[in-house]
Amino acid sequence: MGNISSPSLFIDLYELTMMQSYFFNNKNDIAVFDFFIRDREGTPRRFYVFAGLEFLIEFIENLKFSEEDIKYISELGLFKDEFLDYLRNFKFEGDIFSVEEGRIVFPGEPLVEVVAPLPQAQIIETALINLLQFPILSATKFARCFLVSRGKLLVDFGARRAHSLWSAEVAARCAYITGFHGTSLLSAGKKYGIPVYGTMAHSYIMIYEDEKQAFEDFAKLYNGTVLLVDTYDVEKGVKNAVEVIQKLKDYRIKIRGIRIDSGDLIENSKKARRILDEAGLQDVFIFLSGGINEYKIKEILEAFPDLAGFGVGTEATVSSDLPYLDCAYKLVEYSGIPRMKLSEGKKTFPGRKNVKRLYKAGKMVCDVIIPFSNPEDMPDESELDSDFDSYEILLKKVVDHGQVVERVEDKRKYILYCRDRFMRDFEMLPEYLKKLGPPEEGEKYPVLFGKEFSAILHSTERKIQEKI
Amino acid sequence: MGNISSPSLFIDLYELTMMQSYFFNNKNDIAVFDFFIRDREGTPRRFYVFAGLEFLIEFIENLKFSEEDIKYISELGLFKDEFLDYLRNFKFEGDIFSVEEGRIVFPGEPLVEVVAPLPQAQIIETALINLLQFPILSATKFARCFLVSRGKLLVDFGARRAHSLWSAEVAARCAYITGFHGTSLLSAGKKYGIPVYGTMAHSYIMIYEDEKQAFEDFAKLYNGTVLLVDTYDVEKGVKNAVEVIQKLKDYRIKIRGIRIDSGDLIENSKKARRILDEAGLQDVFIFLSGGINEYKIKEILEAFPDLAGFGVGTEATVSSDLPYLDCAYKLVEYSGIPRMKLSEGKKTFPGRKNVKRLYKAGKMVCDVIIPFSNPEDMPDESELDSDFDSYEILLKKVVDHGQVVERVEDKRKYILYCRDRFMRDFEMLPEYLKKLGPPEEGEKYPVLFGKEFSAILHSTERKIQEKI
Numbered sequence: 001m002g003n004i005s006s007p008s009l010f011i012d013l014y015e016l017t018m019m020q021s022y023f024f025n026n027k028n029d030i031a032v033f034d035f036f037i038r039d040r041e042g043t044p045r046r047f048y049v050f051a052g053l054e055f056l057i058e059f060i061e062n063l064k065f066s067e068e069d070i071k072y073i074s075e076l077g078l079f080k081d082e083f084l085d086y087l088r089n090f091k092f093e094g095d096i097f098s099v100e101e102g103r104i105v106f107p108g109e110p111l112v113e114v115v116a117p118l119p120q121a122q123i124i125e126t127a128l129i130n131l132l133q134f135p136i137l138s139a140t141k142f143a144r145c146f147l148v149s150r151g152k153l154l155v156d157f158g159a160r161r162a163h164s165l166w167s168a169e170v171a172a173r174c175a176y177i178t179g180f181h182g183t184s185l186l187s188a189g190k191k192y193g194i195p196v197y198g199t200m201a202h203s204y205i206m207i208y209e210d211e212k213q214a215f216e217d218f219a220k221l222y223n224g225t226v227l228l229v230d231t232y233d234v235e236k237g238v239k240n241a242v243e244v245i246q247k248l249k250d251y252r253i254k255i256r257g258i259r260i261d262s263g264d265l266i267e268n269s270k271k272a273r274r275i276l277d278e279a280g281l282q283d284v285f286i287f288l289s290g291g292i293n294e295y296k297i298k299e300i301l302e303a304f305p306d307l308a309g310f311g312v313g314t315e316a317t318v319s320s321d322l323p324y325l326d327c328a329y330k331l332v333e334y335s336g337i338p339r340m341k342l343s344e345g346k347k348t349f350p351g352r353k354n355v356k357r358l359y360k361a362g363k364m365v366c367d368v369i370i371p372f373s374n375p376e377d378m379p380d381e382s383e384l385d386s387d388f389d390s391y392e393i394l395l396k397k398v399v400d401h402g403q404v405v406e407r408v409e410d411k412r413k414y415i416l417y418c419r420d421r422f423m424r425d426f427e428m429l430p431e432y433l434k435k436l437g438p439p440e441e442g443e444k445y446p447v448l449f450g451k452e453f454s455a456i457l458h459s460t461e462r463k464i465q466e467k468i
Numbered sequence: 469m470g471n472i473s474s475p476s477l478f479i480d481l482y483e484l485t486m487m488q489s490y491f492f493n494n495k496n497d498i499a500v501f502d503f504f505i506r507d508r509e510g511t512p513r514r515f516y517v518f519a520g521l522e523f524l525i526e527f528i529e530n531l532k533f534s535e536e537d538i539k540y541i542s543e544l545g546l547f548k549d550e551f552l553d554y555l556r557n558f559k560f561e562g563d564i565f566s567v568e569e570g571r572i573v574f575p576g577e578p579l580v581e582v583v584a585p586l587p588q589a590q591i592i593e594t595a596l597i598n599l600l601q602f603p604i605l606s607a608t609k610f611a612r613c614f615l616v617s618r619g620k621l622l623v624d625f626g627a628r629r630a631h632s633l634w635s636a637e638v639a640a641r642c643a644y645i646t647g648f649h650g651t652s653l654l655s656a657g658k659k660y661g662i663p664v665y666g667t668m669a670h671s672y673i674m675i676y677e678d679e680k681q682a683f684e685d686f687a688k689l690y691n692g693t694v695l696l697v698d699t700y701d702v703e704k705g706v707k708n709a710v711e712v713i714q715k716l717k718d719y720r721i722k723i724r725g726i727r728i729d730s731g732d733l734i735e736n737s738k739k740a741r742r743i744l745d746e747a748g749l750q751d752v753f754i755f756l757s758g759g760i761n762e763y764k765i766k767e768i769l770e771a772f773p774d775l776a777g778f779g780v781g782t783e784a785t786v787s788s789d790l791p792y793l794d795c796a797y798k799l800v801e802y803s804g805i806p807r808m809k810l811s812e813g814k815k816t817f818p819g820r821k822n823v824k825r826l827y828k829a830g831k832m833v834c835d836v837i838i839p840f841s842n843p844e845d846m847p848d849e850s851e852l853d854s855d856f857d858s859y860e861i862l863l864k865k866v867v868d869h870g871q872v873v874e875r876v877e878d879k880r881k882y883i884l885y886c887r888d889r890f891m892r893d894f895e896m897l898p899e900y901l902k903k904l905g906p907p908e909e910g911e912k913y914p915v916l917f918g919k920e921f922s923a924i925l926h927s928t929e930r931k932i933q934e935k936i
Contacts, residue, residue, distance in 0.1 A: 003471035004633045009655035012627060013666030016654070017690060025685050027675055072658040078690065122671065126653070129628035130636060137631075159480060160597035161792045163605075163631035164638070165472045168598060185594070186484070187477035190540040198481030203590065203799035206807040207495055209935070217493050222485060222546065232810045232932060263812035314792050323791035324629045324782050331671035339674040342700045344731035464700060467677070 003166075007059065009069050010127040016073065019119045020083045029335035030094075031118040032352050033125070035132060038326040039107035039447075045322065046433040047445065049143045049422060050099045050111055051174050052135030053398065054408050059127050060092050060399060092120050096399035097354070102139075102177050102421030103394070104429060108447045109355045109367055111136075113395060118334065125329050133325050134167055139174035141319040143422070144294040145312050146179035147434055150301055153309025155197045156183040157289055158317025171317045177418045179426075184311070193412030197311075199259050199287075205231040215244040219255050226257040226287055229272065234260060238272045242279045257285035257308055265290065266303045273306060291315060294436055338460045350460040353453060354395050358388035363430050366446035367394075369453050377450030385446065471634075475527065477537050478595040484541065487587045488551045497803035498562075499586040500820050501593070503600060506794040507575035507915075513790065514901040515913065517611045517890060518567045518579055519642050520603030521866065522876050527595050528560050528867060560588050564867035565822070570607075570645050570889035571862070572897060576915045577823045577835055579604075581863060586802065593797050601793050602635055607642035609787040611890070612762040613780050614647035615902055618769055621777025623665045624651040625757055626785025639785045645886045647894075652779070661880030665779075667727050667755075673699040683712040687723050694725040694755055697740065702728060706740045710747045725753035725776055733758065734771045741774060759783060762904055806928045818928040821921060822863050826856035831898050834914035835862075837921050845918030853914065 004010070022028065037048060065073070065087045074084055094116020105111055112132065114121045145154060156175040162168035165187075172188030182195035189196035200218055205228065208214035215227050227244070229237030238258060245255045258276075260268045265288050276284050288300065289311030297310055314320070330348040331339050338350030352372035358365040365388045370377035375393055398405050408414045432443050439445075449457065472478070490496065505516060533541075533555045542552055562584020573579055580600065582589045613622060624643040630636035633655070640656030650663035657664035668686055673696065676682035683695050695712070697705030706726060713723045726744075728736045733756050744752050756768065757779030765778055782788070798816040799807050806818030820840035826833040833856045838845035843861055866873050876882045900911050907913075917925065 003475075004637055004655055004659075006655045006658055007471075007633060009658055010627065010633050010636070011654045012625070012652040013654060013657075013664045014652065014668055015666075017666055017686075018668055018672045021672070021686055021689050022675070024689060031671075031675070033671070069658070072654070076657075076664065118675065122669075125669075126628045127633070130630060130633060133629055134631040157480070159478065160594045161601055161795075162598060163602040163635040163786070165475060165478050165595070165598060166634055167631040168478070169472055170632070184480040184482065186479045186481060186540070187472055187474045189481075189544075190474055190477055190537070191472075196481045196544065198483075198485055200482055200486055201590075201593075202809050202811065203499075203501070203807075204486045204489070206799045206809060207490070207499070207586065207802050218485075218489055221489050221492065230811050234812075261811070262814050318631070318786075318791040320791050323786040323788050327629075331674045334675050339671075341670050341674060343670065343698050343729070344702075346730050 006066070006069055007127070008063050008065055009072070010130065011123060012126045015123050015125055017078060019123055020079055022119045022122070023083050023086060028117050028119065030115060031121045031331060032333035033114045033121050033329050034110040034332050034349070034353070035112040035128060035329045036110050036327065037107040037136070038328060038346075040326050042438050043322065044436070044438045045140060046435060046439050046443070047104045047106060047140070047429065048136055049139035049178055050103045050105045050136055051101045051139040051177060051418070052132040053098050053101050054411075054414065055131040055135065056112070056128055057398065057404055057408070059131055060096070060124065061404060063090070063092050063124070065090055091402060092116065092124065093402040094120050094399070095397060095401065097395040098398045099394050100396070100418070100421050102418035102425070104422070104425040106367055106445050106447050109369055110353055110395065113352065115352070129327060129329050133327055135170055135174055136327070137319045137322070137325050138171045138317070139178050141294070141316045141322070142171075142175040142180055142312070143178035143426070144436060145297055145316055148294055148298040148301070148436065149179075149310070150305070152301070152307060153287070154180040155309065155311050156180055156185070156316070157311035157313035159185040161314040162317045168317065173415060175316070176415060177422050179422070191411060192415045194415070199226040200228050202228065202231045204228075211237065212240045212244050215241060216248065219244065219248055219253050220251075223253050224256050226259050227255055228259045228261065230260050230262050230268070234263060234268045235271060235275070238275045242275060242281060245281060245284065246279070255284065257287050259287045259289060259311070261290040266300055269304050269307060287311065289313065293320065298436065338456055340460045340464055342461070342464060349457060351453070351456045354393055356391050356393055356450070358391045359428065360386055360388045362428055364428050364445070366448055368448050368450050370450040371453050371456060374450070374452050377452040379448040380451055383448050474534070474537055475595070476531050476533055477540070478598065479591060480594045483591050483593055485546060487591055488547055490587045490590070491551050491554060496585050496587065498583060499589045499799060500801035501582045501589050501797050502578040502800050502817070502821070503580040503596060503797045504578050504795065505575040505604070506796060506814075508794050510906050511790065512904070512906045513608060514903060514907050514911070515572045515574060515608070515897065516604055517607035517646055518571045518573045518604055519569045519607040519645060519886070520600040521566050521569050522879075522882065523599040523603065524580070524596055525866065525872055525876070527599055528564070528592065529872060531558070531560050531592070533558055559870060560584065560592065561870040562588050562867070563865060563869065565863040566866045567862050568864070568886070568889055570886035570893070572890070572893040574835055574913050574915050577837055578821055578863065581820065583820070597795060597797050601795055603638055603642055604795070605787045605790070605793050606639045606785070607646050609762070609784045609790070610639075610643040610648055610780070611646035611894070612904060613765055613784055616762055616766040616769070616904065617647075617778070618773070620769070620775060621755070622648040623777065623779050624648055624653070624784070625779035625781035627653040629782040630785045636785065641883060643784070644883060645890050647890070659879060660883045662883070667694040668696050670696065670699045672696075679705065680708045680712050683709060684716065687712065687716055687721050688719075691721050692724050694727050695723055696727045696729065698728050698730045698736070702731060702736045703739060703743070706743045710743060710749060713749060713752065714747070723752065725755050727755045727757060727779070729758040734768055737772050737775060755779065757781065761788065766904065806924055808928045808932055810929070810932060817925060819921070819924045822861055824918070825860050825862055827858045827860070827896065828854055828856045830896055832896050832913070834916055836916050836918050838918040839921050839924060842918070842920050845920040847916040848919055851916050
């Protein structure tokens with residue numbers, strides 16, 4: 001349920017037909033593929049958060065074809081025995097360079113670079129994109145909620161409408177990396193050590209003939225709980241909550257807050273706050289859920305900041321305003337020669353490369369795409385809007401000849417590392433990127449080309465233009 | 469990779485805290501919960517396709533808590549030993565009624581009804597919604613592509629940007645159920661027996677110094693293949709393809725078609741068709757991919773119908789214009805008494821129920837919500853726009869006291885059954901529902917209330933209004 005039985009067959013057929021052609025036509029030299037996000041005008045994102053590397057590495061380490069897989073492939077009638085034998089012994093033996101999980105990244109720059117014999121680099125395409133795309137999409141969306149949350153409590157409530165059980169766990173993980181306090185999902189809590197939160201559902205209230213009795217029974221079992229007040233009518237619900245809170249005080253049972261999940265959340269919060277305050281319950285907080293996203297968090301906190309926090313569900317879990325990333329995994333070098341695609345609107349950047357990030361006074365200035373072999377490469381000075389006082393190279397080797405450089409032994413520790421990695425980058429994010437809308441004129445984070453990289457780009461394009 | 473290790477813990481914390489409260493407060497009577505899609509004005513869907521039941525049943529059958537699960541739950545510090553013992557022996561023993569997979573359904577009607585002791589019905593909420601939501605979302609989206617496809621070849625290309633490996637497999641399955649011819653994804657092909665399709669990627673062309681050599685090597689290995697012509701320049705790519713096609717004729721190697729994946733697909737198709745025709749290659753077809761969705765299929769076929777088909781990827785896989793369903797699983801009866809939620813914009817319909825579908829001359833007329841106990845219930849005649857010549861009851865028992873009524877033994881046969889089920893419903897879909905936009909005034913499929921059901925609804929609402 002929710003699991004796939006042949007992950008190694010997470011391959012689009014064309015990967016395999018190309019692979020066989022490479023096999024029989026001796027195209028086995030080293031290929032370099034880049035994974036990157038395409039830069040699309042108008043996309044409502046000013047930055048992205050990289051995530052998913054843990055899943056990619058797990059996939060690479062376990063990539064082998066079982067006899068059952070081979071049998072299926074053979075039955076397709078397209079593949080020769082010699083090639084099937086080759087698949088039987090298939091192992092990924094290449095290198096992978098990657099940005100760290102939790103880091104803030106930008107379109108147009110390589111986030112993962114795979115350097116491997118061509119068939120090996122090709123066959124992982126579909127799984128690589130799949131295993132990175134959703135985590136990045138998700139981490140980015142939750143980071144945007146964090147961005148506007150003013151330090152309020154943020155809890156992931158999205159499990160039920162994620163596109164799979166796994167996506168729900170991943171969303172909880174990404175939410176926690178990007179500053180959320182916890183999740184409602186127990187399986188994610190168990191696997192990643194994420195704190196779990198929860199109150200009660202409307203069904204709980206509906207079971208009882210009397211809302212007050214429902215509140216009371218629940219609070220007696222869970223001292224310090226939060227009551228859901230909008231099952232029938234918010235105003236009456238809050239008044240019922242007040243009665244129960246006051247009654248239970250005598251029993252030393254505390255109710256810390258109320259939750260509202262429907263209607264006009266701002267108006268309902270104001271109404272509830274007034275009723276609570278009039279009853280002298282200034283310390284009972286209001287927690288909101290229901291259709292929450294980063295735009296709503298911003299709007300609600302501007303109108304009514306006196307809230308404890310938000311349960312953020314579906315809208316973030318599916319990244320509803322951007323339900324997929326325009327990302328790609330493209331060949332950039334083969335047999336030592338830079339390669340480039342010129343398709344309309346889908347050009348790629350040739351050659352092995354890395355990303356250099358420049359800082360000034362603790363803030364990001366720009367990223368520079370440089371050739372892998374030349375960390376000293378710099379953009380033309382005319383392109384630099386500002387000077388810088390330090391820099392850093394973003395992609396590091398994570399798989400070396402098929403061996404994982406640093407295996408994630410403890411998922412619970414690793415997620416804390418990623419969360420810290422995000423927080424450090426978030427501190428360094430310039431103010432003009434801390435807005436929700438798509439970047440306006442002059443507000444796009446500069447991803448520049450080093451001079452040497454630029455020269456490679458132009459000479460590659462020229463050579464292809466001459467050839468075709 | 470892509471799998472979750474504790475599916476039984478796919479629970480939001482509040483399900484478990486409520487469950488413990490039910491346990492200690494003796495709320496163990498039979499509860500009825502309905503799963504349904506909410507009716508939201510302006511949603512760009514005129515019908516939905518039900519899917520995902522297979523996954524739900526698999527989940528229910530395997531639902532038990534391991535000692536490791538219990539240990540984690542215990543460490544949360546919220547649960548008492550007596551309740552943990554109860555969880556150790558937990559088993560789902562209720563009944564489940566459901567619409568069949570592949571059927572066309574509408575908002576506001578129950579699609580699945582769970583009848584079980586309250587704690588059992590409550591604990592499956594999060595997983596049930598998750599395992600049904602994405603399959604319905606996905607099947608509905610692919611059905612819309614099928615709707616406008618004029619019988620052209622439709623292939624699911626979406627694996628790489630699905631929100632998980634599993635969602636990709638499910639999308640392939642849903643695409644096949646709703647009329648697609650196949651998928652590019654091998655793991656889905658293997659599991660469900662779906663035909664697999666594929667051509668070549670841009671990287672394949674880029675490996676070669678010469679596009680023509682790339683085409684030639686590929687075609688020699690795969691007689692009857694399709695060539696990707698837009699790596700550098702569509703016009704030159706098609707001309708190169710023509711040269712190779714003519715050369716290989718002498719070797720009795722046939723190239724069946726070309727694929728275009730970028731730029732203005734209509735203009736590029738016209739250009740390619742002209743070049744092919746001028747070379748006397750009228751029988752070489754054009755296949756399109758890249759950003760395809762139902763709106764584009766419609767637009768492209770209106771402008772240029774002479775196409776073989778479409779690879780439909782990301783846009784359908786994530787259901788980009790509607791990335792989640794507003795669906796819910798709500799208590800409708802407890803201990804024999806109908807229950808109802810009155811939250812603003814989120815009212816529910818009380819009581820055990822079923823759906824009766826009326827037909828006239830082989831077309832759907834309307835659906836009627838009826839009490840479970842009274843299949844004879846009918847709406848007031850004033851509400852019926854048309855008479856009818858036959859009817860059918862949609863929800864059938866699929867789990868009986870925790871036992872699956874008809875287990876899916878052969879996934880490959882079952883998917884063909886679901887596909888046929890879809891095709892039969894599709895035949896009966898009235899013309900006004902076969903449009904892409906949201907239903908306009910008077911174009912909404914009628915989901916009516918039976919008279920007896922209506923009476924239950926009103927009396928329940930009245931009783932609650934009096935109580936609160």
